Amino acid sequence: MTRDLTLKRPSRATRFAARDPGPAARLAGFMAHLRGAGFHLGVAETGLAMDALTTLDDMAPETVCRALKAVCASDADQFARFDDMFNAFWLNNGRVRARLAQSRSTGTDRQRAGRTGDGMATGTGKAHAPDDGHDSGESESGGTGRLMATGVANLMRRDLRELVSPDDIRHAETLAARLGAAIRDRRSRRRRAARRGRGVDLRRTLRSALSTGGEPLHLHRRTRPDRPVKLVVLCDVSGSMLAYTRPYLAFITGLTRADPTADAYLFHTGLVRITTALHDDDPLRMLNRLSLLAEGVGGGSRIGANLDLFARSYARRFVNGRSVVVIFSDGYDSASPDQLGPALAQLKKRGCRIIWLNPLKGWRDYAPIAGGMAAALPHLDLFAPATTLADLARLEPELARL
Amino acid sequence: MKNPQNLTDKLHAQGYVAHPDLAMALHLALTLGRPLLLEGAAGVGKTEIARALAAMLGTELLRLQCYEGLDAAQAIYEWNYQRQLLSIRAAVEDGESARQAESRIFSEDYLLERPLLAAIRRERPPVLLIDEIDRADEEFEAYLLEVLSDFQITIPELGTITATSRPHVILTANGTRDLSDALRRRCLYAYVDYPDRDTELAILTTRCPEIEAALGRQIVGFVQALRAEDLEKKPGIAEMLDFAAALGGLGVNDLGADPAALAAALATLLKTQSDRAAIPPEVAARLAGRAA
Numbered sequence: 001m002t003r004d005l006t007l008k009r010p011s012r013a014t015r016f017a018a019r020d021p022g023p024a025a026r027l028a029g030f031m032a033h034l035r036g037a038g039f040h041l042g043v044a045e046t047g048l049a050m051d052a053l054t055t056l057d058d059m060a061p062e063t064v065c066r067a068l069k070a071v072c073a074s075d076a077d078q079f080a081r082f083d084d085m086f087n088a089f090w091l092n093n094g095r096v097r098a099r100l101a102q103s104r105s106t107g108t109d110r111q112r113a114g115r116t117g118d119g120m121a122t123g124t125g126k127a128h129a130p131d132d133g134h135d136s137g138e139s140e141s142g143g144t145g146r147l148m149a150t151g152v153a154n155l156m157r158r159d160l161r162e163l164v165s166p167d168d169i170r171h172a173e174t175l176a177a178r179l180g181a182a183i184r185d186r187r188s189r190r191r192r193a194a195r196r197g198r199g200v201d202l203r204r205t206l207r208s209a210l211s212t213g214g215e216p217l218h219l220h221r222r223t224r225p226d227r228p229v230k231l232v233v234l235c236d237v238s239g240s241m242l243a244y245t246r247p248y249l250a251f252i253t254g255l256t257r258a259d260p261t262a263d264a265y266l267f268h269t270g271l272v273r274i275t276t277a278l279h280d281d282d283p284l285r286m287l288n289r290l291s292l293l294a295e296g297v298g299g300g301s302r303i304g305a306n307l308d309l310f311a312r313s314y315a316r317r318f319v320n321g322r323s324v325v326v327i328f329s330d331g332y333d334s335a336s337p338d339q340l341g342p343a344l345a346q347l348k349k350r351g352c353r354i355i356w357l358n359p360l361k362g363w364r365d366y367a368p369i370a371g372g373m374a375a376a377l378p379h380l381d382l383f384a385p386a387t388t389l390a391d392l393a394r395l396e397p398e399l400a401r402l
Numbered sequence: 403m404k405n406p407q408n409l410t411d412k413l414h415a416q417g418y419v420a421h422p423d424l425a426m427a428l429h430l431a432l433t434l435g436r437p438l439l440l441e442g443a444a445g446v447g448k449t450e451i452a453r454a455l456a457a458m459l460g461t462e463l464l465r466l467q468c469y470e471g472l473d474a475a476q477a478i479y480e481w482n483y484q485r486q487l488l489s490i491r492a493a494v495e496d497g498e499s500a501r502q503a504e505s506r507i508f509s510e511d512y513l514l515e516r517p518l519l520a521a522i523r524r525e526r527p528p529v530l531l532i533d534e535i536d537r538a539d540e541e542f543e544a545y546l547l548e549v550l551s552d553f554q555i556t557i558p559e560l561g562t563i564t565a566t567s568r569p570h571v572i573l574t575a576n577g578t579r580d581l582s583d584a585l586r587r588r589c590l591y592a593y594v595d596y597p598d599r600d601t602e603l604a605i606l607t608t609r610c611p612e613i614e615a616a617l618g619r620q621i622v623g624f625v626q627a628l629r630a631e632d633l634e635k636k637p638g639i640a641e642m643l644d645f646a647a648a649l650g651g652l653g654v655n656d657l658g659a660d661p662a663a664l665a666a667a668l669a670t671l672l673k674t675q676s677d678r679a680a681i682p683p684e685v686a687a688r689l690a691g692r693a694a
Contacts (some may be wrong), residue, residue, distance in 0.1 A: 040583060048434065055433040057405040063426070066406075070427035074586035076441055079593040210483035213490070310474055312632065349634075 024050065033089045033338030034072055037081070038276070041072060061091065168246070175393050180259045181232060182400040197223030229324050231255065231262040232352075234310065236329035238268045238301030244359040247389045248328045253278055253286075263318050266293070267306040269334075273314060303329055304339030304375075311347040321351030328386070330360050331373030344379035353381040355399070357392075361385035405429070418447070418454035419597070419604045426563060427592035428455065435522065437550055437571035439535075439586065442594035445638015448574040451594075452531035462528040464569070466517040468538035474545065478555055479519045482512045508559040518546075522553055522565035530569040536581060543585055597639065599626055605639060610646050620657040621646050623693030628671060631689075633680060637671040644670040657690040662688055 031046050052067045053059075063084045073079040192270060204220035212218070233255065235248050256262045256278040263275050272293050280286035307327075319325060325347065333340065348354060361384065377383065382399070386392050406422070406429040413420050413428075420428065424440075428451070431438035440448045456463035466477055486507040493503040497643060515523070521530040537541065547557060553565035573589060575581060597605060603622045613621070625642045637645070648667040654660055665683045672678050681689075 040587065042587075045587070048436075051434055052430050055430065062422075063406070066426035067430060068421055069423065070430050070590045070592060073593075074439075075591070076563075076593045079591065199518075207483075210487065211481060213487070328433050346634075 027053075030068075030086075030089050031072075036086060037085055039072055039078055040074065045071060059215055063088075064090075067283055096394055129130070168250035170254075172250035172389055173257050174248075174254070175389055176251055176254035177258035179392065179396055179399060180255055180262065182396045197221035198225070217233060227322060228261070229322050230264075230318075230320075232319055232323050232325045233262065234265045234267060234325065234327045234329075235303055236268070236303065236327075237266050238332075238334075240301070240330055240332045241328075241359070244328070244330075244387055247387070247392070249290075251389060263314075265310065265314070266299050267303070267310075271306045271309050300334035301329070301332065302335045303331065303333040304343055305335055306342035307347065308339050311343050311350075315347055319347070319350045319352050322350040323350070324355060325352050326355045326357065328357050328359075330358055331356075331376065337375050341375035341379070344376055348379050354379060355382045355384070356380045357384055357386040357395075359385065359387045412458050413451075413454050414608065416454040416457045417608050418451060419430065419601055419608060420451070421594070421597070421601065422689075424451070424592050424594060427590050431572075431590050432570060434590075437573060437589045439573045439575065439581075439589035439591050440594055441575050441577065441656055443593075443596065443638065444576055445640050446594045446596055447639050448576075448594055449531065449533055451531050452572045455572070456529040459527075459529065459570070461526050462524065463531060464517045464521050464528050465531045465533060467533045468535050470537055472538045472542055476516060477518050477542070478516050478549075479518065479557060479559070480514045481508075481559075482514050486512050494668045495573050510560075513557075513560070513636065515547060518549055519555055519563070521569040521571075522549075522555065522567070523563065524567055524569070525568040526607070528569050532573045534575065535585075536574045536575040536577065540582065543557065547588060548582055568621045596629060597634070599623070602626065602639070602642065606642065606646060609643055610650070613646055613650060614655065617649070617655055617657070618646075620690065620693050621649065621681055624657060624690050625671065627689045627693055633672070633677045635672075635677060641671050641673075657693065659689070 027049060028046055030048070031041050034039055049068055049071045053064065056063055056067055065083060068086065069079065069082040073082050138354050199222050201220040201222040204222075205216050205218070208218050208220060209216040233252050235245075235252055237245050237249075241248075252264045252274075256264055256275065260279070264273075264278055266272050266274055274290060274293055275295055277286060277289040278290060342352060358373070384395055384398065386395065403660075406425045409429050409432075410420055410422070410425045413425070427438055430436070440451065442448055452465075453463060488502060489507050490511070493506075513519075517530065521528055532546070535546070538546075550571060553568055554562055556562045573585075596602075599622055602625070603618060606618050606622060610618075621642065625637055625645065629636045645667055648670050649657075649663070652660075652663045652667060654663045654667070657664060660681055664686055668678075668681065668686055672681055
């Protein structure tokens with residue numbers, strides 16, 4: 001533990017040598033820095049990090065970085081972000097605070113998106129202070145229920161806080177919990193050994209009968225285990241969907257709060273994963289993070305391109321045969337709809353079920369002739385109308401049957 | 403073995419080219435005695451590292467392949483009931499007392515070792531590879547955690563067996579299911595990515611020294627270009643090596659020269675129908691031309 005952790009280049013910690021609190025304290029500071037960025041680290045990890053550093057021969061920054069990375073990172077995402085975090089803390093000459101604040105608000109989600117593919121994070125822009133979100137000004141997207149798809153990303157940010165209130169979320173939470181349960185509650189067809197169950201597990205019973213001299217003293221049972229379905233929600237927040245964004249976002253927020261395994265995305269001209277932001281404990285801060293992520297709300301939408309991007313990137317990691325993908329969109333694509341059909345076909349190949357909830361379907365005389373919608377239909381397991389939270393509630397029996 | 407560079411060299415001698423991140427994680431896992439969790443796409447050499455490590459340390463590799471429904475009887479130990487029954491029959495005929503028979507049939511001779519028990523009872527610490535841990539059930543994961551933290555296993559009839567040596571544990575996962583935080587926290591972590599051009603070339607020359615340098619550069623360039631394409635299943639390192647071997651077998655010395663042979667060898671790289679359709683021979687020839 002006596003080894004000096006001083007790095008070669010000047011760092012914040014070593015500029016004032018007299019005030020240096022010692023290597024352990026500096027390392028603890030770094031751990032706090034990581035914790036602030038969402039790493040799950042305890043005291044034990046700090047100790048382990050110290051031990052790891054004592055096994056090293058040289059203290060070159062890249063060596064130290066690698067060692068700490070092996071100890072502190074615990075999934076692919078953290079592993080990819082670690083180098084930046086390390087450089088920001090040890091080598092950036094005092095720019096730590098700014099860096100920390102930024103990564104708190106949007107850094108995590110943006111970097112995650114940036115790593116998985118290009119163009120996904122285009123809608124998020126640069127980080128703003130959380131308070132300057134009200135400048136709607138002369139909005140070019142103020143109209144509600146506009147059916148024209150626009151090709152430009154909306155640069156005037158529309159604040160989601162105007163769209164979603166904590167009350168809505170509370171209401172949506174109960175609904176989402178019920179709907180989520182309706183979709184999720186699936187029994188496997190296969191059977192598995194269990195302490196209590198209907199059937200007798202003959203194979204196991206005979207096997208254990210051997211240990212009691214051929215007398216089946218212990219009856220082993222088996223049951224059909226629950227196979228919870230994972231929900232993945234994609235919500236179109238383009239201009240044409242603006243009128244419906246409010247109930248949908250409330251529903252998504254409620255859903256992720258009711259079911260921690262649910263996964264959520266927004267798309268307009270770009271695609272953003274909002275799951276991590278939605279898991280924020282503080283509802284107000286969550287809305288702030290969401291607003292920053294959803295920059296470009298109310299602009300045009302590129303449904304086909306975004307779903308294609310989703311199928312090729314996130315879906316590989318987060319969608320499998322036990323997923324239900326729910327898409328909230330009106331199907332008005334500002335780009336050509338050619339990509340949509342193949343994208344859904346590819347998504348479908350992952351074995352998931354796809355539900356498309358379209359607000360327009362509730363209209364009288366509505367026919368899914370919007371180019372995008374027509375291309376999508378053959379790949380959908382359920383195509384249903386939904387404009388309000390009440391509509392969503394009415395879907396429960398259909399979702400349960402799926 | 404005090405530093406990671408040393409470890410990298412030794413692994414290289416075993417035919418494994420390790421990324422510095424991975425070498426460091428491995429070095430820490432060995433010196434701190436922690437399990438190492440490796441994640442990454444299929445075919446980037448996660449399983450291979452355990453094999454190389456075992457060869458490097460001159461020790462045994464014990465492998466536990468996880469699957470859904472894996473239980474303690476398959477992973478830890480089981481009594482050999484058939485032999486016990488036979489032995490009881492024999493004991494009755496020989497007139498052996500019940501007590502004697504009992505102590506005999508619950509002895510080590512009648513115990514079937516499974517990988518976890520075997521790993522902690524070896525003289526020399528073996529390398530224990532727990533492959534695709536994410537395929538096992540969550541209950542098994544919890545049980546595994548217990549074994550990995552205490553390194554002791556209790557068998558009711560025999561008592562508690564403590565480790566004579568602590569195995570070097572390597573776990574691999576490729577994202578079938580999210581692993582629990584508890585497991586992640588207990589392990590050191592490294593994400594294994596597809597190698598960059600130079601690393602992959604080093605792997606190729608290490609594993610297939612008979613491939614000529616120029617062809618080697620072409621192969622690696624071609625495979626790297628293929629990974630950048632929009633494929634369902636990207637070719638891993640094993641596929642790249644198969645591809646090189648196939649070209650060797652076909653007697654190809656220049657990728658650009660023989661489109662027919664190239665198309666034939668593509669079977670080792672593209673393994674789904676739609677990927678084959680996505681890379682028709684002309685595209686393959688163009689990629690090969692660019693890689694040259």
